[in-house]
Amino acid sequence: MSSRRPRSRQSGASHITGDQMADLLSKLQQLIPEISSRSSHKSSASKVLQETCNYIRNLHQEVDDLSHRLSGLLQSTDADSAQATIIRSLLM
């Protein structure tokens, strides 16, 4: 899918200008480790969007994987001490 430079003349629900789009995309770009580490200059819009989708999918997958491992922890008594440690470290 290609990205077209949006024209502000379009009518519709969202009057988004090209500059707004570029701003939002660069903000996203900074959040994604894949892109922000590689190049300091702007990637194309479609590249940013593609990497964003991939990144979110990966994060979903990580949540799933970590949930799986945590569910194995549930019956152990160590979960309580883990909780205390976490709370302590987060409150520092």
Add this chain to the structure above:
Amino acid sequence: MKNPNTLKKKLASRFLKAMKKLKYKMSPSPPASIAEKKRRHRAVRAAAYASMASAVGPRRAWSRALLRKMKGRKRARRNPGNMNTRFGLNHLCDIVPGGEAMDSCSLLNETAHYIKCLVAQVQIMREILHSSSSSSTIL
């Protein structure tokens, strides 16, 4: 913009509470069947997204969408005259909760916030795992 530490603390406390609740609900013995294991896995995953959504509350469209989903409410109306496809956002609006009802500008904003919360949630889950394994193993 929200202080990331405050967010993380909020996320952590809610998720830990949810985990504690789950622990008491489940039988103390290790899961006998694969079905039971799957059930626990799904319960933890649901707790992760639920604590994300409730920690953020109604302030964000994506968290509202997740909260609606959890309560079994109907989805928000689709964005009429959806402009998302014009800018190649059609995949993104399927991935971000509530994305289909957002205009392009909101979608990008919501995505940024959603990513931040997901990253924090993943960090918390890793930390819980790490601290439990380090306290129980002999290296």
